[in-house]
Amino acid sequence: MSAPKSSRALQRGALGMVLLVVAWEGVARGFNLPAYTLPSVSAILGSIFDHRSTLFLAGAYTFAEALSGYVIGALIGIGLAVVITLIPMTRNAIVPVATSINSVPVVAWSPLILLWFGIGMPSKVVMVALAVSFTVFLSALAGLDRVDRRSVDLMRSFGAGRLAILFRLRLPTALPLIAAGLRVSTVRAVIVAIVTEMLGAYDGLGWVIYQAVLQVDFVKVWSAIFIASAASLAFFGLVGLAERRLVFWK
Amino acid sequence: MIPRRTFLSTLAAGAALLSTAVGALPALAADPVPATLRLKWLPQAQFAGFYVAVAKGYYKAEGIDLTINPGGPNILAENLVATGADTFGLSGGLDSVFAARDKGLPVVCVGISHQMTPFVFVARADGPIKTLQDFKGKKVTTWFTGANHVLKAMLTKNGIDPALVDIQPQQVSVTPFVDGQVDVITATRYNEYYTIKTRMGEEKLRTFVAEDSGITFPRDTLIVSETTAKEKPELVKAFLRASIKGWKDAFSDPKGAVDTIMKAAPTLDRAHQEFQLAEAAKLMTAGTVKQNGLFWIDMDAVKITQQLFLDAKVISKPVDLDATFNRSFLEAIPVADRRP
Amino acid sequence: MSAATLQSPAARPGTSPLVTALFRAVRGLATLLAVLAAVEGLVVVLNVKPWYVPRPTLVLNAILATPEPYVQGFLRTLTETLMGFTSGAIFGVGIAIVFFRARVLRELIFPVFVVSQTIPVIAFGALVVLWFGNTLIAKAAISFYLTFFPVTVNALLGLESVDPRQEALMRSFGASRFQLLTRLQLPAALPQIFVALRLASALSLVGAIVGEWFGDTVGLGVLLLQGMYNENVVAIWAAIAMCALLGTGFYAVVAAAERALVFWGAEQ
Numbered sequence: 001m002s003a004p005k006s007s008r009a010l011q012r013g014a015l016g017m018v019l020l021v022v023a024w025e026g027v028a029r030g031f032n033l034p035a036y037t038l039p040s041v042s043a044i045l046g047s048i049f050d051h052r053s054t055l056f057l058a059g060a061y062t063f064a065e066a067l068s069g070y071v072i073g074a075l076i077g078i079g080l081a082v083v084i085t086l087i088p089m090t091r092n093a094i095v096p097v098a099t100s101i102n103s104v105p106v107v108a109w110s111p112l113i114l115l116w117f118g119i120g121m122p123s124k125v126v127m128v129a130l131a132v133s134f135t136v137f138l139s140a141l142a143g144l145d146r147v148d149r150r151s152v153d154l155m156r157s158f159g160a161g162r163l164a165i166l167f168r169l170r171l172p173t174a175l176p177l178i179a180a181g182l183r184v185s186t187v188r189a190v191i192v193a194i195v196t197e198m199l200g201a202y203d204g205l206g207w208v209i210y211q212a213v214l215q216v217d218f219v220k221v222w223s224a225i226f227i228a229s230a231a232s233l234a235f236f237g238l239v240g241l242a243e244r245r246l247v248f249w250k
Numbered sequence: 251m252i253p254r255r256t257f258l259s260t261l262a263a264g265a266a267l268l269s270t271a272v273g274a275l276p277a278l279a280a281d282p283v284p285a286t287l288r289l290k291w292l293p294q295a296q297f298a299g300f301y302v303a304v305a306k307g308y309y310k311a312e313g314i315d316l317t318i319n320p321g322g323p324n325i326l327a328e329n330l331v332a333t334g335a336d337t338f339g340l341s342g343g344l345d346s347v348f349a350a351r352d353k354g355l356p357v358v359c360v361g362i363s364h365q366m367t368p369f370v371f372v373a374r375a376d377g378p379i380k381t382l383q384d385f386k387g388k389k390v391t392t393w394f395t396g397a398n399h400v401l402k403a404m405l406t407k408n409g410i411d412p413a414l415v416d417i418q419p420q421q422v423s424v425t426p427f428v429d430g431q432v433d434v435i436t437a438t439r440y441n442e443y444y445t446i447k448t449r450m451g452e453e454k455l456r457t458f459v460a461e462d463s464g465i466t467f468p469r470d471t472l473i474v475s476e477t478t479a480k481e482k483p484e485l486v487k488a489f490l491r492a493s494i495k496g497w498k499d500a501f502s503d504p505k506g507a508v509d510t511i512m513k514a515a516p517t518l519d520r521a522h523q524e525f526q527l528a529e530a531a532k533l534m535t536a537g538t539v540k541q542n543g544l545f546w547i548d549m550d551a552v553k554i555t556q557q558l559f560l561d562a563k564v565i566s567k568p569v570d571l572d573a574t575f576n577r578s579f580l581e582a583i584p585v586a587d588r589r590p
Numbered sequence: 591m592s593a594a595t596l597q598s599p600a601a602r603p604g605t606s607p608l609v610t611a612l613f614r615a616v617r618g619l620a621t622l623l624a625v626l627a628a629v630e631g632l633v634v635v636l637n638v639k640p641w642y643v644p645r646p647t648l649v650l651n652a653i654l655a656t657p658e659p660y661v662q663g664f665l666r667t668l669t670e671t672l673m674g675f676t677s678g679a680i681f682g683v684g685i686a687i688v689f690f691r692a693r694v695l696r697e698l699i700f701p702v703f704v705v706s707q708t709i710p711v712i713a714f715g716a717l718v719v720l721w722f723g724n725t726l727i728a729k730a731a732i733s734f735y736l737t738f739f740p741v742t743v744n745a746l747l748g749l750e751s752v753d754p755r756q757e758a759l760m761r762s763f764g765a766s767r768f769q770l771l772t773r774l775q776l777p778a779a780l781p782q783i784f785v786a787l788r789l790a791s792a793l794s795l796v797g798a799i800v801g802e803w804f805g806d807t808v809g810l811g812v813l814l815l816q817g818m819y820n821e822n823v824v825a826i827w828a829a830i831a832m833c834a835l836l837g838t839g840f841y842a843v844v845a846a847a848e849r850a851l852v853f854w855g856a857e858q
Contacts, residue, residue: 012697
């Protein structure tokens with residue numbers, strides 16, 4: 001991607017966001033909507049400023065949970081896919097079990113996870129890892145399987161072992177798909193951390209949201225959402241940046 | 251936005267229809283007017299009376315076609331009632347009513363279901379905690395959504411500095427208490443207490459009640475929007491009449507009431523629901539209800555709770571109690587009919 | 591070692607797809623039963639308290655004791671999931687084609703989509719009820735909301751992965767843009783799209799279940815919530831089992847469709 005082109009994309013993206021914000025502000029003010037229906041963007045920004053220290057601390061807490069869970073989940077996901085590729089007979093054991101675990105919505109596991117891992121950070125990290133690992137696993141597996149069989153045969157005919165094939169051929173080929181999975185998972189990581197916090201926690205953005213709903217402070221709910229959104233986006237951008245570097249290498 | 255706007259206009263049309271129908275026709279109208287009741291949670295015996303009243307056609311007889319909408323996490327009845335999405339709400343309690351009024355939501359409380367604090371603090375009977383004084387230095391878990399303020403007020407009233415008690419947020423589960431990791435736990439009389447009791451045996455438990463310290467925290471409030479209160483007083487009265495009838499039936503025939511609930515939610519545990527209904531009956535008939543009837547709004551209790559929340563700075567200023575609480579709908583029903 | 595022994599049995603050439611599918615199903619079922627039996631044994635032997643992990647037979651009994659809400663809940667949640675999944679998939683692919691064709695739109699709207707996905711719907715239970723009421727549509731809408739984005743991302747990725755030389759070749763034969771799309775670009779994107787659809791099958795179920803938390807009477811989400819609140823671990827597991835059944839079944843259908851279609855796609 002050339003520099004002027006990407007800067008144009010950035011401009012357009014920013015323009016899209018600005019249009020959305022303007023439309024939102026216009027609707028909220030024009031129809032004079034009450035805060036419990038839709039507060040205006042300016043009111044939300046004001047509330048963010050008022051609660052900046054609370055929101056910043058809560059955001060940092062949630063981000064720490066999301067990041068730890070994300071790293072663990074990504075390692076598990078890629079690890080499992082690699083294991084399956086190296087030892088094909090494990091596929092029929094791992095895939096169905098992983099699928100059944102994943103087919104249960106992560107939120108459904110939360111009461112059990114909270115029961116097993118307590119109400120603090122560990123339960124959120126486990127939940128995020130659970131959510132992330134499958135997404136990454138599926139992408140990684142699809143990527144590793146995508147390799148042209150003839151290339152595998154060719155490498156093998158030169159005496160390359162499974163590990164060599166994995167590192168030289170399969171992983172580089174799988175990289176774009178793994179990266180896509182990793183990118184999609186960033187946002188999920190933050191959301192799952194927040195949702196779990198809302199079901200049982202005493203810190204983080206989810207807790208702030210839960211408290212604010214009980215106190216009928218909808219502007220504060222939106223403020224927390226904005227912070228969550230910003231955290232997710234930063235996370236997404238960071239992984240995207242890393243992806244671009246890695247895919248360049250390919 | 252479009253679905254919402256059409257929804258609102260349908261609602262407005264419905265409301266217009268509703269007001270003419272109630273105004274023009276006697277209570278026993280041929281076409282009952284549609285209305286909804288938003289619960290604070292999913293169907294269970296805590297709400298049995300409303301389900302009984304629906305099943306026995308008491309609302310129909312009053313000219314109301316009532317749909318009961320369950321609640322859920324992060325659904326606030328105040329919000330849905332204020333916006334007109336639901337006609338009636340059985341909302342969280344005085345805490346949520348105060349919070350809603352504090353934030354300018356136009357809701358009016360027309361009745362209070364649980365006349366006293368519905369939760370207790372539970373310790374082990376054979377443990378070191380015999381009185382509130384023994385809470386010092388012990389690990390106490392509670393919900394940080396109102397119960398924590400009750401606990402702190404109880405401690406302060408008994409001359410204990412809350413800072414000396416290790417107050418922790420409570421898990422979703424009672425297991426840490428059962429396993430002995432926690433010294434005191436908070437339990438609703440109708441839910442967590444049942445779980446603890448079944449696992450440990452009631453004789454092993456010692457309970458601490460807010461009312462013993464002069465604190466009270468009534469919950470499960472019946473609310474309507476200011477618009478409904480102003481424009482459709484007959485609808486509110488009719489709703490209260492039918493609801494009270496349903497609850498009186500539930501008290502006199504608890505087995506039948508639990509049957510009705512189990513029909514709405516068959517996966518519930520029957521024994522637990524029977525216990526829950528019995529506890530709900532105690533909470534609903536506590537205080538001055540024997541004289542003033544079900545759903546009575548005891549303004550003394552309301553003032554105690556308001557002070558509690560002002561002290562805890564949960565609400566910024568006293569709310570307009572006259573605008574928030576309206577007993578006129580209850581008072582329109584003969585008190586003999588309201589008594590349990 | 592020959593190449594054939596390295597392949598999974600499913601991929602062995604010469605076996606009919608039906609047999610392969612059956613083989614997979616039996617294999618999966620056997621694994622599941624073995625796991626369940628092991629859990630049952632462990633719970634009994636180690637005397638695990640039922641509020642940590644109940645015996646699988648206990649869970650099964652709970653379902654069989656009152657099958658009606660589980661069956662009803664299953665069907666209701668399935669309907670919502672299908673509605674959300676179908677609309678999300680169609681919208682996702684459709685919008686990906688639009689983005690692929692019109693770079694301006696993509697650059698303008700894609701960031702908004704990304705932002706929209708960072709919002710946890712659960713925070714807006716009341717808004718969802720306000721906007722859509724207590725209808726099936728409300729649940730399907732949440733399901734749709736969770737589904738369309740991964741499909742858009744992957745479809746776009748797939749469409750862009752088309753070999754420009756092939757495109758030039760087809761153009762030189764006078765292929766129209768529509769032909770280019772249906773003959774070359776979409777088939778080429780299909781493997782990527784299916785990766786997203788498999789993910790989306792799980793996400794659409796999450797959407798339906800979370801949607802049922804906003805005040806509903808029937809559905810697996812309702813059962814989960816009820817079990818959670820009453821700390822009835824057996825009921826939670828019973829609801830989880832039904833979710834797993836629904837999720838696995840749906841996933842299997844999508845995966846089977848993938849094998850049928852992508853196989854054809856590779857042949858092109």
